[in-house]
Amino acid sequence: MSQTNKLKIFNDPIYGFISIPNTLVFDLIQHPFFQRLRRISQMGMSYLVYPGAHHTRFHHALGAMHLMQQAVEVLRFKEVSISKEEETALLVAILLHDIGHGPFSHALEQSIVENVHHEQLSLLLMEQLNAEFDGQLSLAIKVFKGEYHRKFMLQLISSQLDMDRMDYLKRDSFYSGVAEGNINSDRLIQMLNVVDDELVMDEKGIYSIEKFLMARRLMYWQAYLHKTSLVAELMLTKVLKRAKELTQIGEELPCSKPLQFFLLHKVELKEFDTHVLAQFASLDDFDIISALKEWQSHSDFILSQLSTMIINRDLLKIHVSNEKVSKAAVHDYQSQVMDVFALSAAEATYFVYKGKIKNQAYNKEGEPIRILKKDKTIEDVLETSDQFNSKALLQMVTKYYICFPKVLAEK
Incomplete structure (x- = not known):
C-alpha cells in the first residue's frame, strides 16, 4: 500500500x-x-x-x-x-458529474457515440469506479x-x-x-x-x-x-461524420486506436460494456487534434479541407439572425458549392448547413x-x-x- x-x-x-x-x-x-x-x-x-x-x-x-x-x-x-x-x-x-464528457466537451457528444448523453456515460464510469472501490x-x-x-x-x-x-x-x-x-x-x-x-x-x-x-x-x-466557436464545433462534428463514413466503407484513416474504434463502430448506450468504456476513457482532445493534423493531407477533399480549416482557424462563414433560414437559401449556397468545388449534392452538405440556437436564463417549467x-x-x-x-x-x-x-x- x-x-x-x-x-x-x-x-x-x-x-x-x-x-x-x-x-x-x-x-x-x-x-x-x-x-x-x-x-x-x-x-x-x-x-x-x-x-x-x-x-x-x-x-x-x-x-x-x-x-x-x-x-x-x-x-x-x-x-x-x-x-x-x-x-x-x-x-x-x-x-x-462531468467524467463522461468526450473530447472538446459538448462539441462531439453526438459524433463519437450514437444518441448517448454525457451524463449517461458519467453514470457508467461512476458505476465501474464503484466496483473498483468496493462500493464506496x-x-x-x-x-x-x-x-x-x-x-x-x-x-x-x-x-x-x-x-x-x-x-x-x-x-x-x-x-x-x-x-x-x-x-x-x-x-x-x-x-x-x-x-x-x-x-x-x-x-x-x-x-x-x-x-x-x-x-x-x-x-x-x-x-x-458565440458564432465563431459555434461554427468551429459544427465543423468538428462534420469532420467526424465524414471520417466515420470513410472508415465504414473500408478507408483506413491515420488516428489513435481509441478514435479508430469509434469511427469503425456505431456505439449506442446498450453496447457500453467494460471494453467499450475503456476505449471511451482513453479518448481525449489530443486524439482529435492529432487526427485533424494527419487528415489535412488526406486524398478525400471534404476530410482534408475541413481539417485544414479547423487547424488554421480559417472557418466557414456563419450568419446568425432572428429570422428563419429558408430552404431556398441553403439550396442556393449548396448549388454554388457544387459548382466551385466540383462536389455532389450530398458532399455539398458538409460545407453548407443551417440550424438554430436557443437561450433561456430561467426555465419556469x-x-x-x-x-x-x-x-x-x-x-x-x-x-x-x-x-x-x-x-x-x-x-x-x-x-x-x-x-x-x-x-x-x-x-
Missing part, C-alpha cells in the same frame, strides 16, 4: 487553495478516468475566440467540489443535518441518479442554481475574459438553506440570484453560443429556484424578483444560423 500523503491541496486561480477532504476523493482524483479530464477542454472550441479559454474539465470538477465543501459547511452552520457519509457522497457526485461510491451514485430521499442533495448537484453552474460561470468568465459572466459564488452559497429537504435561498440573496441568472444568459450569447421569505413562506423566484416581473430572463430566445464557405461571401 502506498504511503503517499493523500490530504493535499490544489492552488486554484479562482478560489485560492482547494483541499482534498479525504483519501477516497484523493484516490478518485488519481484514477486514470479522472486524470483524463486534464485533456478535455471545458469550453470546447471557444479558445478560437477567447485565447485564454484553455482550461479543462479537471479544473472545473475540482472547483465544483470546492463549492460543495463550502455549501455543506454553510448548511451545517444553519443546523441542516448532513452526515459524514452524505457529505462524502455529495463531494464524490459533484467531483465526477454507492451513496454518491444514488444521489446522482435522484434516488436518495433527501432531495436537496441532488439540487446541489443538478438544478437551476447548483454548484456545477456556479463554478463554470465563474471559471469560464475568468479564463475567457468575459467579465459579464462573473458571479458572487460566496454570497450565493451563504444564502443557501434547506426546508423540508428542499433547497431554498434566503430572500436577502435575491439580487445575487438575479445577477447569477443574468450572467448565465450573457455567457451563453457571448461565449458558449423546470424545478424552480425557491426563495425563503422572512415570514418563513416559500415562493418561486418568479414572484420575488423585480427582474422577473419584466419577463426579461424568462423568454426563450431563438436565433437561426446558416454556414457556408467564405469564398461564396466574396462573390
Whole structure:
C-alpha cells in the first residue's frame, strides 16, 4: 500500500487553495478516468475566440467540489443535518458529474457515440469506479441518479442554481475574459438553506440570484453560443461524420486506436460494456487534434479541407439572425458549392448547413429556484424578483444560423 500523503491541496486561480477532504476523493482524483479530464477542454472550441479559454474539465470538477465543501459547511452552520457519509457522497457526485464528457466537451457528444448523453456515460464510469472501490461510491451514485430521499442533495448537484453552474460561470468568465459572466459564488452559497429537504435561498440573496441568472444568459450569447466557436464545433462534428463514413466503407484513416474504434463502430448506450468504456476513457482532445493534423493531407477533399480549416482557424462563414433560414437559401449556397468545388449534392452538405440556437436564463417549467421569505413562506423566484416581473430572463430566445464557405461571401 502506498504511503503517499493523500490530504493535499490544489492552488486554484479562482478560489485560492482547494483541499482534498479525504483519501477516497484523493484516490478518485488519481484514477486514470479522472486524470483524463486534464485533456478535455471545458469550453470546447471557444479558445478560437477567447485565447485564454484553455482550461479543462479537471479544473472545473475540482472547483465544483470546492463549492460543495463550502455549501455543506454553510448548511451545517444553519443546523441542516448532513452526515459524514452524505457529505462524502455529495463531494464524490459533484467531483465526477462531468467524467463522461468526450473530447472538446459538448462539441462531439453526438459524433463519437450514437444518441448517448454525457451524463449517461458519467453514470457508467461512476458505476465501474464503484466496483473498483468496493462500493464506496454507492451513496454518491444514488444521489446522482435522484434516488436518495433527501432531495436537496441532488439540487446541489443538478438544478437551476447548483454548484456545477456556479463554478463554470465563474471559471469560464475568468479564463475567457468575459467579465459579464462573473458571479458572487460566496454570497450565493451563504444564502443557501434547506426546508423540508428542499433547497431554498434566503430572500436577502435575491439580487445575487438575479445577477447569477443574468450572467448565465450573457455567457451563453457571448461565449458558449458565440458564432465563431459555434461554427468551429459544427465543423468538428462534420469532420467526424465524414471520417466515420470513410472508415465504414473500408478507408483506413491515420488516428489513435481509441478514435479508430469509434469511427469503425456505431456505439449506442446498450453496447457500453467494460471494453467499450475503456476505449471511451482513453479518448481525449489530443486524439482529435492529432487526427485533424494527419487528415489535412488526406486524398478525400471534404476530410482534408475541413481539417485544414479547423487547424488554421480559417472557418466557414456563419450568419446568425432572428429570422428563419429558408430552404431556398441553403439550396442556393449548396448549388454554388457544387459548382466551385466540383462536389455532389450530398458532399455539398458538409460545407453548407443551417440550424438554430436557443437561450433561456430561467426555465419556469423546470424545478424552480425557491426563495425563503422572512415570514418563513416559500415562493418561486418568479414572484420575488423585480427582474422577473419584466419577463426579461424568462423568454426563450431563438436565433437561426446558416454556414457556408467564405469564398461564396466574396462573390
